[in-house]
Amino acid sequence: MAAKSGSKPAKTTRERSSSSACRWFNRPDAPREVTTGQPHRLSNLSARPQFNAFIAQALPQSCQIPRIEHGQETIRGSALLVVSWRSWMGQMANKGKLQRGKLVCLRNAMIGIAVIALIRLALFTDATSRLLSGLNFANATLYLLLVGILAVAVYRRDQLIKLQKEIVARKEEEIELIYAALNQHALVSLTDRDGRITSLNDKFTERLGYSSDELVGKPISMIYPGGENDTVYNQTREKLEAGEIWSGENEEMAADGSRVYSRGTFVPVMDDHGKLVRSVGIRTDNTDFHRAQHARSLKALFDHLQDEVYVCDTASLQMVYANCAALRSSGWEARELTQKTILDADPDRSADPKVNEKIFRAHVAPLVTGEEEVVTIDVQRGEGHGEVSTRIIRGDDGRNLFVSVLRDSTKRKEIELAKMQSISIVSHELRTPLTSIKGSLRLLESGALGAFDQKAQSVLDIAARNTxxxxxxxxxxxxxxxxxxxxxxxxxxxxxxxxxxAEAVEMNRGYGDELNVNFDFHTDLEAAPTRAAPERIMQVIANLLSNAAKYSPTNGTVRIGLCQDGRFWRIFISDNGPGIPEEMRDAVFETFSQLKSADGVTRKGTGLGMTISQKIVEAHKGEIGFDSELGKGSTFFVKLPIDEASNEDVGDKPLAEVTCQSNAA
Incomplete structure (x- = not known):
């Protein structure tokens, strides 16, 4: 049916039950027990404004407890309180203002109060009621209710504190676990506003090989390859000072000089004015991944080169890498590479029958000492020839590695051999008539065929010199x-x-005089015994003296010296000419090599003298080389072994006590 116009809204079930209870307890015919005597001190509670205000807020408006004056029944007041409280609890639960757990506790308190009232109804007689007629049972019940609520609140507070402690404990445990995981996984650093390190985790110091004391208080830029000028470091600082988070790839230098690659995230902490206060850096080490990726790139690059590439450890000579050409030539399988050494290369067709560790170590010794950047040796492989160039590089893991590249020089050798054979044939054919011409010219110079005037004699001298x-x-x-x-x-x-x-200098002094160059020989040694082929060593010294004279300025001086250098005698010849350009150093000892002088002056020569000199010195188990500084001159040296049998005193000296102080630089 439609609601009648002007009718009141329908009440809910809870509101109807609450209103019914109120109306029942307020009926005129409800049983009442009038008390007499003086009011109890608790009876004045309902007269207090604070109490009335609490009741007005706590209980529903439809079922407020009527003001209980002296003479009203305690049973009626208690029952009304119970019903009213249950009605209020139901409404509060409907509104969702109390959680289920709290409602249970409060309802339990209310049930306790109801039990007390029922006990009173059941057990108290009329005499007892009259005895207690001075007490306002409703007010007492309210006190009990308040005490119950307080007890529940205290209990709930203790429960909440206990729960909070458990939550805090769990959070602390989680934080400890997170920190432990972070410490094991990442490199964490804290820096101040100036980029100085204030704190580091153990992983950071362990990975970079520093102690905490070596880094704390130092600028973080010290671990970057470029220091304060490093591009990545400067990009990071710019972002942090702007209050922005920076993430990207990092490259740091470990204490041993090796590179550490990481993926880093840096977070700034700013003050109220937007200024950088400190920053937190978290790096994830991906060095192994970077090395693997780098190795794959190099492998893809080197694998298909025609030249053979061998990479081995400098200490153990154990193989680290060999490209496809090297594997084919050596007869190795890729899976067995790490079980090989560089000395195992091509065991059936040895590149050189004399190859062994002692000879190899002697060959690469200039690389280890830093005297040379590259050493080269010619090898024969079956019917073919090769040229092996070796240098030292530092791997990403900090290890020193020998990198040897063997280039097949068979075709080049064949071309050179054909050229030399052709020239040799021509030389043999020319030598006989030239010898006859020289003899005839010497005969004319002697005056046996008569005297010549000055002009004819000059032409005769020119012909003799060119012959x-x-x-x-x-x-x-x-x-x-x-x-x-x-x-x-x-x-x-x-x-x-x-x-x-000394004799060699005097024999070539005439050539120096022709170029207006003086030869100056000086040594502090009284004797320097060695075993050598005199005519061949004379050929070497004559070639070095002639070159020094050609490249010296007019009225210049070529300094010649002799000293002891370890187990060798060292002969050095120094000029103050234009020097040798860096890009032409490797061509000094090449066949038919004509160096372009730094001063632009063309000097005559066959381009064979230095090649022949090198071969002669190597045949004596010696060494030939040079030092040069552009614009200041060059110093060539020859080292020949000391004859120990003829110089026992020198032979017994330790190497550390034998020095060669040359002023030929």
């Missing part, structure tokens, strides 16, 4: 052919280099 020069070129070509064919004989005998070098 000698041409014969020297032919001799050089024939000597080089003999050396390469292994047919040049080296008849060694004991010689004293002090006397020998």
């Amino acid at each position: 000698d020069r041409l014969l020297l070129v032919i001799d050089d070509i024939l000597d080089l052919e003999k050396i390469r064919a292994g047919k040049m004989e080296f008849t060694k005998s004991p010689i004293d280099l002090v006397t020998f070098v």
Whole structure:
């Protein structure tokens, strides 16, 4: 049915039950028990404004407890309180203002109060009621209710505190676990506003190889390869000072000089004015991944080169890498590479029958000492030839590695051999008539055929000098052919280099005079015994003296010295010419090499002298080399072994006590 106009809204079930209870307790015919006597002190509670205000807020408006004056029944008041309280609790639960747990506790308190009232109804007699007629039972019940609520509140507070402690304990445990995981996984650093390190975790110091004391208080830029000028470091600082988070790839330097690669995130902490206060850096080490990726890139690059590439550890000589050409040539399988050493290369067709660890170590010794950046050796592989260039590089893991590249030089050797054979044939054909021409010119110079005027004598001298020069070129070509064919004989005998070098200087002084260059020989040694082929060592010294004179300025001085250098005698010849450019150093000892002078002046030469000199010195188990500074001159040196049998005093000296102080620089 439709609601009648002007009718009141329908009440809910709870409101109807509450209103019914109120109306029942307020009926005129409800049983009442009038009390007499003086009011109890608790009866004044309902007269207090604070209490009335509490009741007005706590109980529903439809069922407020009527003001209980002296003389009203305690049973009626208690029952009304119970019903009213249950009605209020129901409404509060409907509104969702109390949680289920709290409602249970409060309802339990209310049930306790109801039990007390029922006990009173059941057990108290009329006499007892009259005895207690001075007490306002409703007011007492309210006190009990308040005490119950207080007890519940205290209980709930204790429960909440206990719960909070449990939550805090769990959070602390979670934080500890997170910190432990972070400490094991990431490199964490804290820096101040100036970029100085204030704190580090153990993983950071362990990975970079520093102690905490070595880093704390120092600028974080010290671990970057470029220091304060490092690009990544500066990008990071710019972002942090702007209050922005920076993430990206990092490259740091460990204490041993190796590189550490990481993925980092840096978070700034700003003050109220937007200024950087400190920053937190979290790095994830991905060095192994970076190295693997780098290795894959290099492998893909080197695998298909025609040249053979061998990489081995400098300490153990254990193989680290070999490209496809090296594996094919050596007969190795890739899976067994780490079980090989560089000395195992091509065991059936050895690159050089004399290859062993002692010889290899001697070959690469200049690399280890830092004297040379690259060492080169020619090898023979079956019917073919190769040239091996070796250098030292530092791996990403900090290890020093030998990198040897073997280039097949068979075709180049064949071309050079064909060229030398052709030149040799021509040289042989030219030598005989040139020898006859030289003899005839010498006969004319002697005056046996009569005297010549000054003009004719000058032309005769020019012809004689050029004939000698041409014969020297032919001799050089024939000597080089003999050396390469292994047919040049080296008849060694004991010689004293002090006397020998002095004689060589005097023999070539005339050539220096022609160029207005002075030769100055000086040594502090009284004797320098060695075993050598005198005519061949004289050829080497003469070649070095002529080169020094050609490249010296007019009225310049070529300094020649002799000293002891370890187990060798060291002969050095120094000029103050234009020097040798860096890009032409490798070509000094090449065949038919004509160096372009730094001063632009063209000097005559065959381009064979230095090649022949190198071969002669190596045949004596010696060494030839040079030092040069552009614009200041060059110093060439020859090292020949000391003859221990002839110089026992020198031979017994420790290497550390043997020095060679050359002023030829």
